[in-house]
Amino acid sequence: MTNPHADKIIDGKGFAEALRGRIGENVTRIKDAHGLTPGLAVVLVGDDPASQVYVRNKGKAAAEAGITATDHRLDDSTSQAELLALVEQLNNDPAVHGILVQLPVPNQIDPNAVIDAIAPGKDVDGFHVINTGRLATGQMTGPDAAMVPCTPLGCRMMLEDRLGDLSGLDAVVLGRSNIVGKPMAALLTQASCTVTIAHSRTKDLADVCRRADILVAAVGRPQMVQGDWIKPGAAVIDVGINRIAAPTEDDPNKMRLVGDVDFESAIEVAGAITPVPGGVGPMTIACLLANTVTAACRQNGIDPPVW
Ligand code: NDP
Numbered sequence: 001m002t003n004p005h006a007d008k009i010i011d012g013k014g015f016a017e018a019l020r021g022r023i024g025e026n027v028t029r030i031k032d033a034h035g036l037t038p039g040l041a042v043v044l045v046g047d048d049p050a051s052q053v054y055v056r057n058k059g060k061a062a063a064e065a066g067i068t069a070t071d072h073r074l075d076d077s078t079s080q081a082e083l084l085a086l087v088e089q090l091n092n093d094p095a096v097h098g099i100l101v102q103l104p105v106p107n108q109i110d111p112n113a114v115i116d117a118i119a120p121g122k123d124v125d126g127f128h129v130i131n132t133g134r135l136a137t138g139q140m141t142g143p144d145a146a147m148v149p150c151t152p153l154g155c156r157m158m159l160e161d162r163l164g165d166l167s168g169l170d171a172v173v174l175g176r177s178n179i180v181g182k183p184m185a186a187l188l189t190q191a192s193c194t195v196t197i198a199h200s201r202t203k204d205l206a207d208v209c210r211r212a213d214i215l216v217a218a219v220g221r222p223q224m225v226q227g228d229w230i231k232p233g234a235a236v237i238d239v240g241i242n243r244i245a246a247p248t249e250d251d252p253n254k255m256r257l258v259g260d261v262d263f264e265s266a267i268e269v270a271g272a273i274t275p276v277p278g279g280v281g282p283m284t285i286a287c288l289l290a291n292t293v294t295a296a297c298r299q300n301g302i303d304p305p306v307w
Helices: 012-034 049-064 080-091 111-117 129-137 150-163 181-190 205-210 263-269 280-299
Strands: 039-045 068-074 098-101 170-174 194-198 214-217 235-238 242-245 255-258
Touching (some): 012 049, 012 150, 012 280, 039 049, 039 080, 039 280, 049 280, 068 080, 080 111, 150 181, 150 280, 170 205, 194 205
Parallel strands (some): 039 068, 039 098, 170 194, 170 214, 214 235
16 A cells, blocks of 8 residues: 655655766766866774675765775774874875775774864765864855765755755754764754754753754654654654664564654654655765765865755
8 A cells, every 4th residue: 555645755765866876977077077086985993793884885885976985994903093094194195085984993992083183174974073163163165165974964955855945944953963963953053944952851852842843853762753742744854773673473583773753653744754764874875975076076176066
């Protein structure tokens, strides 16, 4: 049976495929016009299985878009000094325009020291404090513009695609992490929304969420946001990726992915909603590729594409 609410679903997977297509076209154009091939260096320290999957997927997606992706796999026992030396080498390599060090790193390495060592213009994750500052102060164009963290960037693209102009809308961002909540709030502020950041100490959380025309959930709590937390017609962006038990007769250990929003009750009330999986996740990788192309252009005095 077809879902009666199908038109409410924001198809992040399809949106990401289309964006990756545009990225590929731009890479070809930039190669033809300027002889420049964007390059992404992906660094993985240790053998965390989830990180290995992420790194493989990022490398594959980059190669498909025509970006040169180089993998740097370092042993689990790599020292901070060794990792910093590699980052320095990549900072100085003109063929590398984007550097991504997959987190988490092993305990002997301070992740902030590594992020601080990446040249801000090559920081395609957008985690360097210089990029955080540029985003917060609205420095979004020119050679020294902010690199914007990929997940919130993808969320904003989907929101603008669905809603058009966001100005004047009430936005609630649930979660205040440096990688999602805070940069999401900064982007929505730039888009002239009235932004509330909610977190674990927020009073009357459901009431706060019910005020939102745009509700972005990034808490890491499976299905926490219920349908009756949502204002009728609101746009709901579910960033959460949570694995929960979903046992069947055949497979008592079966797991499934859910978001931070209870999709079934939320879609009844929302005007638009991203599913999990197939919503925010695919956009995050696509935005990493977009950031790499943007970085390559800025480093070579070329106007970056408008994504
Ligand atoms: P963090 O754990 O860093 O931050 C979670 C935030 O949620 C914190 O600000 C915390 O508040 C708040 N929070 C936690 N519990 C509650 C609660 N019960 N009520 C209200 N607020 C609460 O998570 P991330 O931002 O890194 O990630 C959030 C989710 O997004 C995770 O599921 C993660 O897997 C997913 N994710 C998905 C990505 C994608 O590509 N789709 C990319 C990155 C993350 P406080 O600050 O007060 O502790």
